[in-house]
Amino acid sequence: MTVYAHINTVPNGSTGGIMMKEHKELLAAGEDSYAFWGRGRDAENANEMRFASDLEVRLDVLLTRLDGKAAFHSMAATKRLLVRLDEIAPDVVHLHNLHGYYVNIEMLFGWLASHDCRVEWTLHDCWAFTGHCAHFTYAKCAQWQSHCAYAKPCPQLDTYPKTYSKGSCSWNFEQKKHLFNLVSADRLKLITPSQWLADLVGESFLKDYPVEVRHNTIDKRIFKPTPGDFRERYGIGDRFMILGVASPWTERKGLADFVRLAGELDNDKYVIVLMGLSEGQIKQFPPSVIGLQRTDSARELAVIYSTADVFFNPTVEDNFPTVNLEAESCGTPVVTYDTGGCAETVRRSDSRVVEGYEGALARMVELARSA
Numbered sequence: 001m002t003v004y005a006h007i008n009t010v011p012n013g014s015t016g017g018i019m020m021k022e023h024k025e026l027l028a029a030g031e032d033s034y035a036f037w038g039r040g041r042d043a044e045n046a047n048e049m050r051f052a053s054d055l056e057v058r059l060d061v062l063l064t065r066l067d068g069k070a071a072f073h074s075m076a077a078t079k080r081l082l083v084r085l086d087e088i089a090p091d092v093v094h095l096h097n098l099h100g101y102y103v104n105i106e107m108l109f110g111w112l113a114s115h116d117c118r119v120e121w122t123l124h125d126c127w128a129f130t131g132h133c134a135h136f137t138y139a140k141c142a143q144w145q146s147h148c149a150y151a152k153p154c155p156q157l158d159t160y161p162k163t164y165s166k167g168s169c170s171w172n173f174e175q176k177k178h179l180f181n182l183v184s185a186d187r188l189k190l191i192t193p194s195q196w197l198a199d200l201v202g203e204s205f206l207k208d209y210p211v212e213v214r215h216n217t218i219d220k221r222i223f224k225p226t227p228g229d230f231r232e233r234y235g236i237g238d239r240f241m242i243l244g245v246a247s248p249w250t251e252r253k254g255l256a257d258f259v260r261l262a263g264e265l266d267n268d269k270y271v272i273v274l275m276g277l278s279e280g281q282i283k284q285f286p287p288s289v290i291g292l293q294r295t296d297s298a299r300e301l302a303v304i305y306s307t308a309d310v311f312f313n314p315t316v317e318d319n320f321p322t323v324n325l326e327a328e329s330c331g332t333p334v335v336t337y338d339t340g341g342c343a344e345t346v347r348r349s350d351s352r353v354v355e356g357y358e359g360a361l362a363r364m365v366e367l368a369r370s371a
Contacts, residue, residue: 004033005090007081007108009100010040011048014322015124018216019096023047034088036081038074038102049084052077052102060101068132068168070161071098071105072175078104082111095121099134099161105179113182122191122214125319128180129204131173133159137317137339138252145203148173177205185209193320194341215344216322219298223329228303234290236307239271240368243308243332245301245323246315247276247294254314254337255281257357261312262289264361270368275304305330310367312360313342321345333367335360 006023010016019035026033027047038052052060052074060073081103085093093112098105112119125134131148133139133156141155148154149169157163190211192198198211231237242261246253262272267288274285275292282291295301305311311327313336324334324345334351336342337360343353352363 001030001032002092003088003090004031004092004094005085005088006033006035006094006096007098007103008035008037008096009098009102011035011037011050012040014216015097015122016040018122019094022094032088034084034090036084038077039100049081051081051084057101064101064161065163066165068157068161068163068165069172070101070132070163071103072172074102074104075107077102078107082107085111085115090117092118092120095119097124097127099127101161106175109179109182117187119183119188120191121188122193123197123201124193126197126200128176129201129206131169131171131176132156132161132163135252135317144173180206181208194344196341196344197319216320216325218322218325218329220329222298223302223305223326225331226299226302226306228307230303230307234273236271236273236290239269240310240364240371241271241273241308242364243273243275243304243311243327244313245275245305245311245327249274249277249281252315252317254316257314257360258289258312259285260357261361262286273304273308275301301326302330305332308332309371310335310364312364313337314357314360315339315342318342324351335363335367 004026006019008016008019011020023033023035034047036049036051039057043049056074056077063073064070126136127134130136130144132154136144139155143151153166154169185208188209190201190206190209191214192201192211193216195213198213201211244258249255258272258274273290276294277291285291305327311332311334313321313324313334315321316337316339318340320341324336327334328348328351333348334346336353338353338355346353354360354363
């Protein structure tokens with residue numbers, strides 16, 4: 001029997017859901033599988049472990065804010081993880097997000113390098129091969145291809161993982177380049193959810209490792225055309241409904257484009273519904289925009305997807321947005337920008353990948369006229 005160990009920041013959300021799905025499938029197949037995380041709910045059985053405390057996570061956040069050395073703290077928490085790994089002696093260690101203020105990568109990769117196990121590492125963003133950021137498209141920064149913060153300072157120190165330290169980015173880059181190459185290429189395989197990210201890996205200091213593109217999937221038993229009374233409850237009537245879903249909504253997710261859209265469309269013919277807004281963001285929009293907070297009900301989300309006439313995803317920085325998959329699976333066409341791995345998520349003939357706002361607006365107006 002093969003022993004598997006899975007490590008991620010949290011056991012829920014997009015990355016945690018992927019980890020737990022694989023973990024549970026392995027258990028159902030009779031394999032010996034264990035899931036480890038640093039933040040979130042407590043373990044529910046002997047095959048799970050939350051190895052960091054809330055206090056340790058908060059301390060890691062504080063230290064990272066001061067020194068900028070993300071994933072180089074949490075030594076006590078990581079020691080607990082490694083003790084447990086020694087006990088179960090995994091044949092395969094599947095890594096997911098290693099950022100998130102919960103693990104020490106120097107200790108973890110030292111352990112991986114000294115143990116004869118196979119390592120799979122799913123990269124959900126670009127953090128593994130940069131000196132600081134998880135994404136760099138919006139900032140139009142390409143220093144990661146050579147050496148972060150070598151030619152000029154990092155332009156994103158005020159973004160996650162935020163720090164006041166101006167000298168940490170270059171140090172992080174050198175340390176990560178060293179640590180992440182400790183495990184030989186015959187034992188470590190990288191997995192990316194999109195070909196776009198796989199291509200970036202090929203330009204980074206991880207280029208010597210094999211890469212497998214493994215697209216994220218959704219549960220089509222839930223995300224399918226689902227009737228509901230959403231239009232009646234919110235007084236939408238027969239207006240053309242444009243839906244946006246994100247959590248959280250940020251400028252990088254394209255929130256400004258929805259603000260612009262709300263100001264340009266005829267409210268008698270169109271209605272914008274935004275799911276995942278904060279209370280403060282909801283108050284900033286005019287009454288013509290239906291702003292909703294995040295829902296934990298996948299079925300409720302399926303109803304809203306199914307109700308919409310089009311799903312607009314104006315993200316300018318994304319790896320493989322599964323919201324596009326969810327919308328299409330519910331029978332709703334998608335209009336999204338040609339950024340990151342977005343083009344790899346679109347399948348319907350009436351969906352469109354466009355270059356920018358004007359192209360998106362033209363396509364949505366076209367859909368409304370043909371509705």
